[in-house]
Amino acid sequence: MSAVTDGYEMVIGLEIHCQLKTRTKLFSAASANFGDAPNANTDAVCLGLPGALPVCNKHAIELATRAALGLECTVHPVSVFARKHYFYPDLPKGYQISQFDRPLATGGRVVVGANADGSARVIGITRVHVEEDAGKSVHDRFAGVSAIDLNRAGTPLIEIVSEPDLRSSADAGAYVRAVKQIIEYTDVSDANMEEGSLRVDVNISARPRGSTTFGTRTEIKNLNSISGVERSIEIEFARQCGVLAAGGEVEQRTMLWDGVRNEVRPARSKEGSPDYRYFPEPDLPPLVLEPAFIEAHRAALPELPAAKRARFASQYGLSAADIEQLTVTTTLADRFEAVSKASGDAKRAANWILGVVLASVNARGLDITSHPVSVERLAALIGLEVQGAVSNTAAKQIFAILEQEDAEPSLIAEREGLLQVSDDSALERWIDEVMAEMPAEAARFLAGEKKLQGVLVGAVMKKSKGSADPKKVNQLLGQRVAPG
Amino acid sequence: MGGSDVAVSEDDVRHVAALARLGLDGDRVQSLVGELNRILEHMDVLQQVDIRGASLDPDAAHGLRMREDVPNPIPLHREREAFAPAMRDGFFLVPRLATHGTAARGDDEGDE
Amino acid sequence: MSDRSILARSAADVAADIVAGVLPTTAALDACRDAATSVQVGPEGLNAALWFDAAHARESLTSASMHGALAGIPVAVKDNIATLRMPTTCGSRMLEGYVSPFEATVVARLHAAGAVIPMKTNMDEFAMGSSTENSAWGPTKHPMDPARVPGGSSGGSAAVVAAGVTRIALGSETGGSVRQPAAFCGIVGVKPTYGRVSRHGLVAFASSLDQVGVFGQSVDDAALGLQVIAGVDPLDSTTVDAPVADYRATRDITGDRPLAGVVVGRPLEYFPASLDPAMRALLDRAADTLRALGAEIRDVSLPHTDLAIPVYYIVAPAEASSNLARFDGVRYGLRVDDGDGLRGMYEATRSRGFGPEVTRRILLGTYVLSAGYYDAYYKRAMAVRRLITDDFARVFASGVHVLLTPTTPTTAFLAGTKKDPYEMYLSDIFTATANLAGVPAMSQPIGRIEGLPVGGQLLAAQFDEATMFRVAYALERALGEEAHR
Structure with missing residues (x-):
């Protein structure tokens, strides 16, 4: 592998989605609880029924604000929700309410260890925005059809987008750990990758070392562990380097990580880059956060x-x-x-x-x-x-x-008789007994063979069932060879 | 971009119809090319407008009102089964997706 | 037989008599039912009511406590407003047979005020149209001339009120869908300030423009209807928590100069040289009448008016293409599955569920939002929209209280005559501005041309419906029968 990747540098940016810990969904007052019967936690809003309108959950905005401040972002007094359009059966309205050109927060930073020169290694956070999650499609439950459960549809997420500052798989892993740690410190999410409450997408490109322009990137999805993030990066980087080294061009596309087979494969889709047709969500006025609100959350940060x-x-x-x-x-x-x-x-x-x-x-x-x-x-x-x-x-x-x-x-x-004995007379008595029981060793020790002191101390400790103070025993033994 | 030099082609109509998941036959595509071009002609006047005086900032006069995080779903007076085209065991059923990478949303709905 | 004379009295008076026990609780509903039968509101006649359920409504009445402002008053509701007992189809095959599992806030407020909803009314599919010819359930006819259209998209509601079947009906507005049919049918139609009335349960067409509107046989009927449904709603984030004035406060004010101190602006852009001279004459008469009532008439300018239709036909289809994405055959409504996979199911469902005008607007809207065209169309349209809004703000800030304009460029046209979509769109030329700017506006009858009604439009500053009604009451009273001549 090293032969192929030699001469190339990887450029990585990560998108991390975190489920916020709320009781209800982002835009509906239906329960955000997991594990209930399919579609039990869906109301008119989650089902996208005709005439249903979103109403924003204040606590979700508070949690998102706290997370953004924890990531040292600037939280904006005015941000705007936007609709992101695509058709998928677990996306009930045909669009996801997200944020686009006016996100909640921008310009943060995370420290991930230290650079070679000892300075703090800082990774930039481009933005933190709030959006609703989609539901779940179950493909293996019924023959010939897919089954849709919208309980998760509409639950609140934050998306944390990093700058393309990461340069190795270890870097990426460290960054995920650092972000996860901040999310946990600020107590806004369970941030569990295995359970899907923290999800990572990798944007990765390769470029010749020394180059300052970016290569064509691919996106790796379906990552459910930090080791998966690290391994998929190595594999995809090697693949891209292989393509470039052979004079080819990397195709911009979405890849899927298969943790079982330990491979990265392209998502099966012929559509080019998707056209999401973002525009400002007309059902929701701009999100206006008073400076006092932002400052109160800053002051309350752990x-x-x-x-x-x-x-x-x-x-x-x-x-x-x-x-x-x-x-x-x-x-x-x-x-x-x-x-x-x-x-x-x-x-x-x-x-x-x-x-x-x-x-x-x-x-x-x-x-x-x-x-x-x-x-x-x-x-x-x-x-x-x-x-x-x-x-x-x-x-x-x-x-x-x-x-x-x-x-x-x-x-x-x-x-339990575990108190250490440091009383000289008790220790002297044990030492006497040990010297009597081990006359040969005692003689050699007294004759100046220092290395036998350890053996005698061990025997005293054993005799005392560990309660003798070993320092004191050493001291007393030492006194016997150096009469004075 | 835009302006009188923009004309909607047959490919544009097909592309937009695909984005909007509208199945159109060839004749309909043909007539829509004409209809959309005639409508969009009237929009060209907007390209001449001086919009320097128009603020593009969001109108934050009435900021978003928010609700407390308390469960209070809008009650449904009819069962989901009463309006859903196909349900089983509480799930909505749809034709099997040709591809189903679990996290490839937004990509898997592409042309099959 | 019911007492048909009840329908000749204002809704407020009849409700008061029902509350007082002077009239039986079912009196107004029975009169409505009999009128509906005699004018044939169903498909055999006007095709204005898609569902009529007087029997069920009667049951709900007898058990209801009759204290409210609309006690016992039947109110017709447009088919895009969610009701629990009758289907809500938006005039579309996509929602054939769909009964909403929740009801609209406006419907709940009508019920709370004692009203009964005996019918859902016909409309252009998903409110896209200006003639009610685009309904999947067939066109609605003009009550005065079956060869003509009643206007649209709320043509069914306008027709039942104009035919004297109900005093009050709800419609919805996106670009004039209440005021234009009100003008065509010779009744009163009000579009409130954006954010004044909840949209929860109104099936969205273009969310930033949509408002529920009210038809009345008189200004007072419309004011009463709006009074009941107005006000902030926690279920609609775009409603505004501003005080709701007593819209009926000025209904009885008489005297020599009841409009003394009121400045009525006459925007020159709404009186183009091409305006029908007969229509101009009726507007002049209305202005003279207002002047005689003490108002000052002032010529003003709203320079960006002629851009309203291009802006509207970018913004509204863009939002519509988004709002109608939810009709995918997955959770409710029509599903057409020819065994061609998920993608095939989507395309078959949506192409067969939506009619031609809806399809056209979805395509147009998708196009103006798509990559490469967003800036040229949608973004630019939103900027020009801001200029239109600023025009109104400037005029109202200059001391003008209301504006007087024609509601429509023509009277009710013959069915089937507007084949070109853009020609049809121009029907909204005087009305779409109010939706783009979010200001309240209303149409009321100010006379007739060749027997067909003409509407005069009043527009006011945001949330100042009260002043608009004050002028409307005075004009209605002063014109008297002239308004219908």
Whole structure:
């Protein structure tokens, strides 16, 4: 593959559709609930009945505004809905109400990691607009006919269009993750690709390295995972390079990703570029948002991922890798901060959350907020570790008990004999016993063979059932070889 | 673009009829070429109008009124089956699409 | 036998008598039913009513509580306004037998005011036409001369009111579809300000131009009908939440100079040299009458008037091509499936469901919106539309309260004589401007030429229907029987 693609650069722009979390549809007060009987959630508007008119859902506009601000866009005080026309049985009116030349928001940006020189890698957002979703066509239910369910028809979406700033499949994947993270932070959508609440279309073209003009692009649809986005880009890029290298021309068309066969194939259509005949939706006056409305939503925005990462770095001094993981979701970040605050030890809190806690959360299939070990218990446990009252090994044992039983960690430690012993006389007694039981090793150690110290410490730890403070044991053993 | 040099051809009529999903026979296409050209002749006067004084901004005097996000569907007094041409198990039925890539909407409805 | 004299009295008076118990609740409906039979409103006669269901309407009446402004008053409703009990076909095969599962806001408001809806009236298919010859269910005849057209597209509603079957009927306007047939039939027809009346349940033709309009045998009938249906509707985002005045407040004002202080503008563009001298004379008489009532008559100019028809016949078909895309045979209405796949089903359904004029306008509208032509046609038309709107705004801002013009360039023409589509479109030449500018306008009888009615048109500033009615009431009273001579 590399031979074909050498000498070419890929140029990618993405269109991301997100379903907004509303109770009702964008232009109808029918329920936006999923999973109900076919066409149960359709009223006169969703069915496109003669005489039905759209009425806009305010909450959908609020969510879209919040998302656009989270993507650092300029939200416009006046935007215009437009009709986009095409015939398809799951598009009830013969047009989709969308936005065209006057979108809700333009000119945003998303940071996706860092460039080679360490500067922030910024991907431009061309626009964010609001539109209604189509219904679903089911082709495999009945023989010889297609079945139409319009429950999804009219549910609210935002479309986020990136600038053609992406240059690799990894870039595209990182961008999708970054956008998804912002959507989740602003809590406007479930943003789940597998379930279709976040959908990605890829626009991709290839050009000779060094060229500043764009090649002919194709669009890849039907992508339902980030890995699918990345793999389809690689495959389509290689195909385009192959065409170009052979002196051919890339045809502008729509491609479909087949994740099962791991292939990109052209959508079967002979119609050239579609003519959507956009014009301003006459049933809806312009969407006018007062500056106060926009500013109120800006002020109410949660701390966004980039800001949170910067703060975690300066406030907690954590590694970039840890911060990346801790800020994946706001709930995880919030949990970390709560444990950090209650325990007074950010580094240990981060280690615990990213290690034992996440493993347990994942194993149990839980949300972190419903994990049985509360913030207070975990902080107390970390406190015991900080004081040296329990070893890290013992603390993990205590954590396992806390998953089953809600009790004070110190009481569990005591009950289970897991408190670390640092009292010199008890430790000296164990050391004496070990030296008596292992006379050969003891003799060699005392004769100056330092490497045997580890063996003896291990034996003491074993004898103490892990409750001995290993640091102290080392110290006492050391004193025996260096009499003074 | 436009103006008196624009004349609607037979191909234009066929193209527009295809966009509008109107099945037209050859005779009808022929007569529509003439009808549309005669109508559009009268539109040429618009090309001469000085529209510099005409604002193209949307008239935002009456901004969009919005509703709360509360379920309140417009009740249907008749079952969908009472007006739908073909239904089964709650689905509207249509002739099987010749192609059916699940996400190829807007492209799959093209000529088959 | 019913008391036919009831139909000679204003709807307001009859409703008041029904509320007071002076008349039985069914008195007006019974009179309407008998009149409908005697003038033959059905296909055997005028072909003005597509569905007539007096028996059902009577049942709903006896159980209804009769308190409203239209208590017991029968109101005819155009076939493109959704009703639950009768079909709503828009005069099209596409919707043959279609009964709407929800009703229009205007219908709900009529019912709430105590009105009964005994019939749905014939119309040009999807309201596209100016003669009611384009109905899939056959043409409607002019009640005074069966060889002539009643005007259109709301010809059925105009004909039943003109024939004395109901005092009030609802029509719809996109470019003159209420005022033009009102003028042809010698009755009153009102198109309110865009946004004054809900379009929820009005089957869309051109959404930015459509308004439900009202026919009345008198100015007062029309004012009462509009009073009942006017006002903001949460189900139509284009309705405006502006106060609704008492349109009937000036009905009884008499005295020497009831229009003192009112400035009536006479836009010269509506009085071209080619205007029929007899029609000009009737307009002059109307102006003289208004002057005698105390109004000042002022000559004004609306310079972009002659562009209205080209603009209208771009904007309206463009929106229509979009609005009629929903008729695809998938969820309701006609489906023609010859086993030729989905695409074949679409094309067969739409080509057989739509008549020739609708097909023509869908093609025209699709063309002006299509890639490469949008800027030259649609976008430019919208800019010129703004100039037309600005013309009106400028005149009304200059102190003019209402404008007086002819409603139509001719009286009712003979059926089958306007073969060329554009010639038919010119019937709207004086009316389409009000739809493009969104201003209220109405037509009322101001005399006759060779026995055929002539309409005088009044136009007012947006949301100032009250002043328009004030002038209309005074003119109607002053002209008296001269209006029908």
